[in-house]
Amino acid sequence: MTLRTRLTAWYAGVFLIAGIALIALNYWLLADWDPLAGGMTLQRATSVPTEPMATVYPGYAAVEAAQLPAGTLVVTADQVKADTMSTVLWQSIIALLVAAVIAVWLGWVVAGRVLAPLHSITSTAHRLEAERLDQRIELDGPPDELKELADTFDGMLDRLASSFDSQKRFVANASHELRTPLAVQRTLIEVAMADPNVHDETRRLGRHLLDTNERSEKLIDGLLMLAKSDRGLTSRELVWLDEVIDDEVESCAALAAEKNVTFAVQTRRYLVDGDPVLLAQLVGNLLRNAVLYNKPGGSVSVRLDQELVVTNTGPTVPAQAVPGLFEPFRRLRDRTGTAGSGLGLSIVQSVAKAHQGWALARPNGGGGLVVQVNLPETGVRQAS
Structure with missing residues (x-):
């Protein structure tokens, strides 16, 4: 799972927890609501009302059902409260689900914008090679944690580029400085051995020195080749x-x-x-x-x-x-x-x-x- 997906999941999870808590708080407050505190409505159960709606306020005398006009629907306070709480609950759940979908989409967009500097750092690191250390992030934006990270990365690249340049100069100088004396030694030995008056012991010593010189040259060539390949x-x-x-x-x-x-x-x-x-x-x-x-x-x-x-x-x-x-x-x-x-x-x-x-x-x-x-x-x- 990518970091962007995890952040989106966290955003959606926090939103759902807050939404559920808000619905529970509203439902708890609605449980203490008394419909008679604001009045009660009576309405006829016919398709076309012939009587106007009547409202009974607290303190009025109770009316018996037999005294009401025919077809009148009597709604009790408990029924009004139960219907209201059920309607509020289901409408709140539907609204929460719709808002959760929107929150997931917004979380995905926001996470992408927040992580964009990290993608820039990653792409820059992928483009880097030992001989291509000129890439920099140069992140624009407010001086926040991501800006500090990008600037730190750029500073590290500056130091690496300086170090690699120093190493290249060292290898180039070592290649010249180490090869030259060995070539001179080999030439001197070969010239000395070319003399027909050289003793056999001296000639054997010369051949031994030439073998040692050749091994030294191969060793230096191998070390320089190893250093070159390690640099990229x-x-x-x-x-x-x-x-x-x-x-x-x-x-x-x-x-x-x-x-x-x-x-x-x-x-x-x-x-x-x-x-x-x-x-x-x-x-x-x-x-x-x-x-x-x-x-x-x-x-x-x-x-x-x-x-x-x-x-x-x-x-x-x-x-x-x-x-x-x-x-x-x-x-x-x-x-x-x-x-x-x-x-x-x-x-x-x-x-x-x-x-x-x-x-x-x-x-x-x-x-x-x-x-x-x-x-x-x-x-x-x-x-x-």
Whole structure:
């Protein structure tokens, strides 16, 4: 039941209680009424009265019924009182029912006008995104509670917009400041190792430093990608997800050949409204994880129908450990020797949420992991 319906019910309920109380009060007061206090009317029971109406006032002598003209209707005070009270009661009930219908309609209209600012706040909140914090309510009206709520909401949006702008600047600066020294270090190591007079121990040290440098670069790239996806989408465009899958499978072919892993791909045309870079990162992370954490001679199944499902045949994954795989830097113990940074599934989940989707995982029955990613499919189709 909506708030508007509840308010209307409250208005109608209060009105009915007040109306019933008023009818009861009138009926109680009418019970003490004495018809003889104001006189009593006698009228003939013929169709065309031949005698004028007569009124008997208190203090007059009583008249016997035999002395009245023939056809005269005698009405007692109790009968007048009973008929009057019955008429007043039924007419009051009918009037109350009619007024109750009008009160329900007026309550519905008034509740709608009272709740209109709340609808404005709700619609503004629905239009907000991480990169679109320029929406404001700017409610006009008297300085009441709803005006205070709308102004508080606008102030909160101002602070959020400032915070997001600061975060974007930080990510942009960190991307430059962190990548530059690593690139310089890699260049210096490669130049030093290019010297033919370098000792074998120094060359082994150089290769170790290059591996460490590469892992640091991947870690920084993963953190920046995670921060970017957590902020939401800066732009949207129509992306064929099946084509992204084909491209990423091709890019993982060399790694799969090195690990002796085969792909089985089954897709259909699937159009998504989103960020192509983030979607490619999502698919790429799923495929690389499925290859890296597989067993020699294993396989990776990629199926795209109502959702994207990637299944590998790696080592057995305990069910209780699956939720933690979506947390940053969380890996199974037997995965610590791999080249991964522990951010793969975290990025997958973050990118899926940025596209109003979700990501789930469960252990594969014969070993390995099954990852399901749901991305909203747009209804737009290109002409064939």
